Amino acid sequence: GAVVSQHPSRVICKSGTSVKIECRSLDFQATTMFWYRQFPKQSLMLMATSNEGSKATYEQGVEKDKFLINHASLTLSTLTVTSAHPEDSSFYICSARDRTGASYNEQFFGPGTRLTVL
Amino acid sequence: AQSVSQHNHHVILSEAASLELGCNYSYGGTVNLFWYVQYPGQHLQLLLKYFSGDPLVKGIKGFEAEFIKSKFSFNLRKPSVQWSDTAEYFCAVNAGTYKYIFGTGTRLKVLA
Numbered sequence A: 001g002a003v004v005s006q007h008p009s010r011v012i013c014k015s016g017t018s019v020k021i022e023c024r025s026l027d028f029q030a031t032t033m034f035w036y037r038q039f040p041k042q043s044l045m046l047m048a049t050s051n052e053g054s055k056a057t058y059e060q061g062v063e064k065d066k067f068l069i070n071h072a073s074l075t076l077s078t079l080t081v082t083s084a085h086p087e088d089s090s091f092y093i094c095s096a097r098d099r100t101g102a103s104y105n106e107q108f109f110g111p112g113t114r115l116t117v118l
Numbered sequence B: 001a002q003s004v005s006q007h008n009h010h011v012i013l014s015e016a017a018s019l020e021l022g023c024n025y026s027y028g029g030t031v032n033l034f035w036y037v038q039y040p041g042q043h044l045q046l047l048l049k050y051f052s053g054d055p056l057v058k059g060i061k062g063f064e065a066e067f068i069k070s071k072f073s074f075n076l077r078k079p080s081v082q083w084s085d086t087a088e089y090f091c092a093v094n095a096g097t098y099k100y101i102f103g104t105g106t107r108l109k110v111l112a
Helices: none
Strands: A004-007 A010-013 A019-025 A032-038 A044-051 A067-073 A076-081 A090-097 A107-109 A113-117 B003-005 B010-014 B019-021 B024-026 B031-038 B044-050 B056-058 B064-068 B073-078 B087-095 B100-102 B106-111
Touching: A004 A090, A010 A019, A019 A032, A019 A090, A019 A113, A032 A067, A032 A076, A044 A067, A044 B100, A076 A090, B003 B087, B003 B100, B010 B019, B019 B106, B024 B073, B024 B087, B031 B064, B031 B073, B044 B056, B044 B064, B044 B073, B073 B087
Parallel strands: A010 A113, B010 B106
Antiparallel strands: A004 A019, A019 A076, A032 A044, A032 A090, A067 A076, A090 A107, A090 A113, B003 B024, B019 B073, B031 B044, B031 B087, B056 B064, B064 B073, B087 B100, B087 B106
């Protein structure tokens, strides 16, 4: 149980285009999802917290207009990188929290999406 | 501000050696603690977690960790490492909110 998927696993795009990454909780309802960014050989940095049916909460320094987050259902959150630039190239990881489960404080992580902007 | 420190950034061991990776956090209240492993080119996998109860937690692949509240520590141990344990290890803390704070990671290389 508690499986989180991400799509796509890898994406290469041209500078200036927008890229959408999907995060799905497959066997539980996730009222809260999280988006992280991981640069090569570095740790995970929380970008934003996504709550179903409401606006995402962004961490300090994260541009909300550049990283659009939508959490329209209890099993799906999307991250759209708008007008992507090479410096946006990174590994994006989502996680989901199963509020109703015994591990309600635990996050379950997706496999990540590697974005390369040319 | 809450923080998580992993003091060992790079560790190199020979097979069969014992492993201990340090993790310290700064938060005075109730915490949930996690260790994750990330194999090269792969995603995060949960090794073990501590929510409450026995401070000695056993996880997968022969790993264990001990929560010492007085030292604000949650060190990861394995008595005998294998070449396949080569990976990056992250400590994470959930303190007061449902957000995770990750340590900077420890890159372990095990020599065959």
